[in-house]
Amino acid sequence: MAKAVVLLDLWVSPFGQRCQIALAEKGVAYEYKEQDLSNKSPPLQANPVHKKIPVLIHDCKPVCESLIIVQYIDEVWSDGAPLLPADPYARAQACFWGDFIDKKFTLDI
Numbered sequence: 001m002a003k004a005v006v007l008l009d010l011w012v013s014p015f016g017q018r019c020q021i022a023l024a025e026k027g028v029a030y031e032y033k034e035q036d037l038s039n040k041s042p043p044l045q046a047n048p049v050h051k052k053i054p055v056l057i058h059d060c061k062p063v064c065e066s067l068i069i070v071q072y073i074d075e076v077w078s079d080g081a082p083l084l085p086a087d088p089y090a091r092a093q094a095c096f097w098g099d100f101i102d103k104k105f106t107l108d109i
Helices: 014-026 042-046 066-076 088-104
Strands: 005-009 031-034 055-058 061-064
Touching: 005 014, 014 066, 055 066, 061 066, 066 088
Parallel strands: 005 031
Antiparallel strands: 005 055, 055 061
C-alpha cells in the first residue's frame, strides 16, 4: 500500500511550485491542499518553526522548506532520473543556486 503524500501549498508560491515540479518529475501521486495563510490550518502547524508553506507530509511525517523537500523527494523516490547530481560538489552547487534564488524572493509565505 502506498504511503499518503500531501502537499500544503499556495498556488502563487514559487517554492511550492518547485515541490510540485519535483513530485511530477518523479511521478509521485499526491494530494494538494491549498492553504489560507491568513487563517493557518492545523496541518500547517506541521512546520513548527516558520508555519510557512510548502510542507510535504509523507506517511504523516512533515518535511519543510522547498529545497529540503526536493532533496527528500529525490531520496525517497530514487527510481528514475535523479533530480540532483550524484557528485557531492555538483549537488552542493545546485543547492547553492537554489538557496541564492530563494533569498532573492521577498515573499513571506
